[in-house]
Amino acid sequence: MATLIAEQFPRWSALPITQVVPGGWDNRTFRLGDDLSVRLPSSSAYVLQVEKEQQWLPVLAPYVPVAIPQPVAIGRSTERFPLPWSVYRWLPGRPPSSDLIADDVQFASDLGDFLAALQRADAAGGPLPGAHNFSRGDSPSVYEAETFHAIEELGDSIDTRGAYEVWDAATSSRWQGPPVWFHGDVSEGNLLVDDDGRLAAVIDFGTSGIGDPACDLVIGIATFRGDAREAFRDHRALDADTWARARGWAIWKALIVAARFAGSHSPESEARRARRTIDAVLEDHRLAR
Structure with missing residues (x-):
């Protein structure tokens, strides 16, 4: 993950990276510094969702009364990770039981x-x-x-x-x-x-x-x-x-x-x-x- 960030987003290369647990089934999620998160699709079955979220989440945000993910950047597929992926603003909070x-x-x-x-x-x-x-x-x-x-x-x-x-x-x-x-x-x-x-x-x-x-x-x-x-x-x-x-x-x-x-x-x-x-x-x- 650190190499992937350094290659595509060198401005964030010094930020610490922590895997989020549980990280989800469709994606693997990491916290990047204090203010960002990274989501990597777990298989090609979820690739279509990356572009969809990038396009539509900013459109939906003004309509809803609580926070939703805010896309910051989209990572390209490479030999190191052959699928597109996303960077979002980190959302504070914890999952409820x-x-x-x-x-x-x-x-x-x-x-x-x-x-x-x-x-x-x-x-x-x-x-x-x-x-x-x-x-x-x-x-x-x-x-x-x-x-x-x-x-x-x-x-x-x-x-x-x-x-x-x-x-x-x-x-x-x-x-x-x-x-x-x-x-x-x-x-x-x-x-x-x-x-x-x-x-x-x-x-x-x-x-x-x-x-x-x-x-x-x-x-x-x-x-x-x-x-x-x-x-x-x-x-x-x-x-x-x-x-x-x-x-x-x-x-x-x-x-x-x-x-x-x-x-x-x-x-x-x-x-x-x-x-x-x-x-x-x-x-x-x-x-x-």
């Missing part, structure tokens, strides 16, 4: 307000669903084959009838309005809080785009509970069909993660979390009927 925010009404309200503001941003010319964001903003039906395969793999270990009901409800409607901006991966790892636990920033817009905002509601089903869940829903104010599609996005991801560990009796926290999400989605579906 799901246990801490699950019942936090203020946090849920603030996040709902952020997503509502993002949805109101000018979508003219924005990136439609596609390879750059793995079809976020499209119908969850694009992942139907994966979903059905995971349900079959999990078999009697889950409520298969309920899972199919959730999927049928999720794929029986489409977003009826014009395409709107969405983040695409609203999860604890992509949120930062300040010392008081308030939402301070939303990061990693790699799966962002314009289309159906249902994918941004997953956290309201999988993480928030009780009054926090109701506050998030109130601040999003989207119709029942959109929430049904959100349950589809939530159960798709949880099913494929749970199926990956099926039969292994793995203690992995990711597997346990996926099972909890499946249960939460099924319960949310039952309450919505």
Whole structure:
């Protein structure tokens, strides 16, 4: 990393470099000095996201009520690192734990307000669903084959009838309005809080785009509970069909993660979390009927 910086941005070559842990799945993140961060795509599958963030994050920033990443420079691909990469302003804060925010009404309200503001941003010319964001903003039906395969793999270990009901409800409607901006991966790892636990920033817009905002509601089903869940829903104010599609996005991801560990009796926290999400989605579906 030091050599890469020195070659392309010699003005920053004397700054200390520290790897950010956890650094993410799609990218490896490093802190560069006190005021900058560097993100390197972890594979060529994420290259399209680099230019997208460079182009659109400055456009979106004036519309939203909390900080989002601010691009400073873009690194070119070389033999040393054969993919484009980005330099951003460092955003202070820490990721919240799901246990801490699950019942936090203020946090849920603030996040709902952020997503509502993002949805109101000018979508003219924005990136439609596609390879750059793995079809976020499209119908969850694009992942139907994966979903059905995971349900079959999990078999009697889950409520298969309920899972199919959730999927049928999720794929029986489409977003009826014009395409709107969405983040695409609203999860604890992509949120930062300040010392008081308030939402301070939303990061990693790699799966962002314009289309159906249902994918941004997953956290309201999988993480928030009780009054926090109701506050998030109130601040999003989207119709029942959109929430049904959100349950589809939530159960798709949880099913494929749970199926990956099926039969292994793995203690992995990711597997346990996926099972909890499946249960939460099924319960949310039952309450919505």
